[in-house]
Amino acid sequence: KAGVTQTPRYLIKTRGQQVTLSCSPISGHRSVSWYQQTPGQGLQFLFEYFSETQRNKGNFPGRFSGRQFSNSRSEMNVSTLELGDSALYLCASSFGGGNQPQHFGDGTRLSIL
Amino acid sequence: AQKVTQAQTEISVVEKEDVTLDCVYETRDTTYYLFWYKQPPSGELVFLIRRNSFDEQNEISGRYSWNFQKSTSSFNFTITASQVVDSAVYFCALSEGSSGTYKYIFGTGTRLKVLA
Numbered sequence: 530k531a532g533v534t535q536t537p538r539y540l541i542k543t544r545g546q547q548v549t550l551s552c553s554p555i556s557g558h559r560s561v562s563w564y565q566q567t568p569g570q571g572l573q574f575l576f577e578y579f580s581e582t583q584r585n586k587g588n589f590p591g592r593f594s595g596r597q598f599s600n601s602r603s604e605m606n607v608s609t610l611e612l613g614d615s616a617l618y619l620c621a622s623s624f625g626g627g628n629q630p631q632h633f634g635d636g637t638r639l640s641i642l
Numbered sequence: 643a644q645k646v647t648q649a650q651t652e653i654s655v656v657e658k659e660d661v662t663l664d665c666v667y668e669t670r671d672t673t674y675y676l677f678w679y680k681q682p683p684s685g686e687l688v689f690l691i692r693r694n695s696f697d698e699q700n701e702i703s704g705r706y707s708w709n710f711q712k713s714t715s716s717f718n719f720t721i722t723a724s725q726v727v728d729s730a731v732y733f734c735a736l737s738e739g740s741s742g743t744y745k746y747i748f749g750t751g752t753r754l755k756v757l758a
Contacts, residue, residue: 571750585745627737627744628675628694633687
């Protein structure tokens with residue numbers, strides 16, 4: 530069974546640019562969550578999508594957005610990049626309930642110059 | 643509000659020592675779920691265990707064991723006879739409820755270094 534796939538693995542951008550990250554969940558999983566991981570803050574929840582609808586959202590500015598497609602694949606977009614957006618962005622999929630363990634991808638490491 | 647505290651930022655032990663990673667949580671819900679994940683140097687978080695709020699039985703899986711105590715809001719993780727391969731960052735997480743309004747809250751993680 531294929532795991533969660535995130536692309537690209539690494540990205541280098543400059544301030545003010547925008548970026549789109551992609552996540553393909555495990556087959557059959559309908560929930561996709563996104564997290565930002567930084568050394569100082571740990572894993573911070575960005576948002577969760579379930580059946581193409583954003584179901585939960587963390588405390589991030591509107592520059593962070595996402596969407597989910599009918600095949601459960603998800604994209605996350607960050608506009609007007611700031612230096613502080615440098616982080617590892619993790620995607621996790623699950624069947625969808627709060628009692629379900631999440632299965633994580635390897636992440637996309639985003640560096641802002 | 644939900645909160646997960648892992649007070650131990652980093653722990654170093656010598657191989658074969660036992661080590662306990664602490665996790666303290668806060669929640670107002672009576673139905674919630676607790677999880678432990680392992681993040682090895684390669685980066686991918688790996689699910690280790692789930693516990694629901696109605697099941698306080700401790701669990702043992704090989705060298706791993708978990709102690710869930712609602713009275714102290716703790717869900718501690720013990721590795722017996724640690725090995726170098728156990729070196730990783732370990733995260734405790736909390737999820738309230740089983741409906742669509744849940745959120746996962748992770749602790750800040752404990753970095754475990756097992757020295758040969």
